Amino acid sequence: MNLPEEIKEAFAEGKRLFSCIQEFNGDATSLTIYQKGAQAISREAERFYWETPTKELTLVALGSVLTFKEEDGTPASLLKYQKKMANLIYQNRLIYGAGAIVLGAFAFNQEDAQCQYWSDLERGYLYLPRVLVTKGLEQNYVTFNFVAETLDELESQWFEGQAIMTTLEQLVDDNHPVTLQKGYHIKQQELAVDKWLTLVEETVSEIKDAANPIKKIVLARHLEILAEEVISSEVVLANLAQQQTNTYLFALVSGEVSFIGATPERLLSADENYFKTAGIAGSAPRGKTSKEDQILSESLLTDPKNIYEHHVVIQRIENQLADLIEGSMIQPKLSLLKNRDIQHLFIPIKGKRRNGVSLLEGLEALHPTPALGGEPKEAALDWIATKEFLGRGLYGAPVGWLNLVRDEGEFAVGIRSGIFSKNKGMLYGGCGIVEDSIPELELKETWVKFQPMLRGVTGE
Numbered sequence: 055m056n057l058p059e060e061i062k063e064a065f066a067e068g069k070r071l072f073s074c075i076q077e078f079n080g081d082a083t084s085l086t087i088y089q090k091g092a093q094a095i096s097r098e099a100e101r102f103y104w105e106t107p108t109k110e111l112t113l114v115a116l117g118s119v120l121t122f123k124e125e126d127g128t129p130a131s132l133l134k135y136q137k138k139m140a141n142l143i144y145q146n147r148l149i150y151g152a153g154a155i156v157l158g159a160f161a162f163n164q165e166d167a168q169c170q171y172w173s174d175l176e177r178g179y180l181y182l183p184r185v186l187v188t189k190g191l192e193q194n195y196v197t198f199n200f201v202a203e204t205l206d207e208l209e210s211q212w213f214e215g216q217a218i219m220t221t222l223e224q225l226v227d228d229n230h231p232v233t234l235q236k237g238y239h240i241k242q243q244e245l246a247v248d249k250w251l252t253l254v255e256e257t258v259s260e261i262k263d264a265a266n267p268i269k270k271i272v273l274a275r276h277l278e279i280l281a282e283e284v285i286s287s288e289v290v291l292a293n294l295a296q297q298q299t300n301t302y303l304f305a306l307v308s309g310e311v312s313f314i315g316a317t318p319e320r321l322l323s324a325d326e327n328y329f330k331t332a333g334i335a336g337s338a339p340r341g342k343t344s345k346e347d348q349i350l351s352e353s354l355l356t357d358p359k360n361i362y363e364h365h366v367v368i369q370r371i372e373n374q375l376a377d378l379i380e381g382s383m384i385q386p387k388l389s390l391l392k393n394r395d396i397q398h399l400f401i402p403i404k405g406k407r408r409n410g411v412s413l414l415e416g417l418e419a420l421h422p423t424p425a426l427g428g429e430p431k432e433a434a435l436d437w438i439a440t441k442e443f444l445g446r447g448l449y450g451a452p453v454g455w456l457n458l459v460r461d462e463g464e465f466a467v468g469i470r471s472g473i474f475s476k477n478k479g480m481l482y483g484g485c486g487i488v489e490d491s492i493p494e495l496e497l498k499e500t501w502v503k504f505q506p507m508l509r510g511v512t513g514e
C-alpha cells in the first residue's frame with residue numbers, strides 16, 4: 055500500500071507526529087496480544103496492559119516512540135507537551151481509547167525519590183507507544199504512531215509501520231495463548247513489621263494532637279518476595295485476569311522491571327462530556343460464606359471509624375471537583391465495592407466537565423486523594439515522605455492513559471500492586487490511619503491488601 059495522500063498533505067501542513075488508526079480483526083484476546091505481540095517489535099520493547107473493571111476497554115501497547123519520565127513525567131509537563139503538540143499531530147480518526155495515546159504512570163510523589171527497587175520507573179514513566187491495540191465492546195483497532203521530520207522519514211516510517219502491523223496480525227492470528235506456568239514458588243517476608251506498628255502509633259498521636267490539623271494519613275508497608283525463577287508479567291497478568299473481577303488490571307514494563315496491579319480504584323476518567331471519579335476508603339475482608347460476608351458488609355457500612363475514613367475522602371473530592379465541573383455532582387448513596395479478598399465503602403462520583411479544564415489538571419487536583427495521601431494533603435505527603443521506610447515509586451500513583459488530540463482518558467490509583475525485577479518483587483499495601491486506628495488491626499488490613507498480588511504471583 056502506498057503512502058496515503060492524506061498523510062503527505064498532513065506533513066505539508068506541518069504535522070510531525072502521526073497516529074494512524076485502523077480496524078483490527080481476529081479473535082485474539084488482549085492477553086494473547088500482550089504475550090505474543092511484543093515479538094512484532096522486539097522482545098525487550100516496553101509493554102503496557104490496561105483493562106477496565108467492566109472490560110469495556112482493553113489496551114495493549116507495544117514499544118515506544120516517545121518517553122516521558124523524571125521531570126517530563128509529571129502531569130504539568132505532560133500538559134505542556136499536549137498543548138505544544140496540539141497543531142502538530144495527525145490522527146486519522148477519533149476513537150475512544152485509540153490514536154495518539156500516552157500511557158503509563160506518574161510518580162506517587164516526584165519529590166520523594168528513594169526507591170531502590172524501581173529503576174527507570176521510579177519517578178514517573180509514560181510513553182507514546184509504537185503500536186497500540188484497543189479492544190472496545192464492539193470494534194477493535196490498532197494504532198501505529200511515528201514521528202517524521204523529513205519526507206524520507208515519513209515514507210520509511212509509514213512502510214515500517216505497515217510491516218509491523220502485518221507481523222503483529224500474523225503473530226496473534228491463531229489465538230493460541232502462550233502456554234504459561236501457573237505461578238511461582240516464592241519465599242515471602244513482611245518488612246519492618248515492628249517499626250511499622252510503632253509508626254502507626256506515632257501517626258495516631260500526631261493526629262490526636264489538637265495543635266495539629268492532620269485528620270488522616272495513609273501509611274503503606276511492604277512484602278518482599280523471592281521466586282525461584284524470573285517473574286514474568288505475562289504469568290502474573292494471566293492469573294490476575296482470572297482471579298480479580300471488578301478491578302482495573304495493569305502492567306507497565308520497561309526493561310527488566312514491571313509494575314503490575316489489580317486496583318479497584320478509579321482516580322479520574324474523562325470523555326468528551328464527563329469527569330468520573332470515586333470515593334473508595336474503609337475496608338473489611340470478605341467472608342468465607344455468604345452469611346459471614348453479609349455480617350462483615352453490614353458492620354463495615356455502620357462502623358464509625360471506617361465511615362469517617364471514607365467521609366474525609368469524599369469531602370476532599372467534592373471540594374476539588376467543584377472547580378472542575380459545571381452544575382451539580384451526580385453521586386449515588388454509599389454502597390460497597392466488593393473484590394475477591396476485600397470490600398470497601400464506595401461512592402462513584404460524576405460531573406459535567408467545565409469548559410477548558412483538562413484531564414491532567416483534574417488529575418493534579420485530585421491526586422493523591424485522602425485514600426492514598428491524607429488530610430490535609432501537603433502535611434500528609436510530608437509525613438509519608440519522611441516517615442515511610444521505602445519510597446512509593448508508582449505505588450498509589452495515577453496509572454492509565456491520555457489521548458493527546460482529544461483530551462480524554464482514564465487513570466486509576468496504582469494500589470494492590472507490586473514492582474518486579476528478575477526473580478524479586480516488592481508488594482505494597484496501605485491503610486488510612488485516623489485517631490481511632492488500632493495498629494494491630496491496621497497490620498491485618500494491610501495483610502489482606504497484599505493478597506491480590508500474592509495470588510497473582512503464586513497462582514493460588
Ligand SMILES: C=C(O[C@H]1C=CC=C(C(=O)O)[C@@H]1O)C(=O)O
Nearest residue numbers: 335336337425469483484485486
Ligand atoms: C492504600 C490502599 O488502599 C486504600 C484504598 C481503599 C481503602 C483504603 C483503606 O481502607 O484504608 C485505602 O485508603 C492500598 O490498598 O494499598
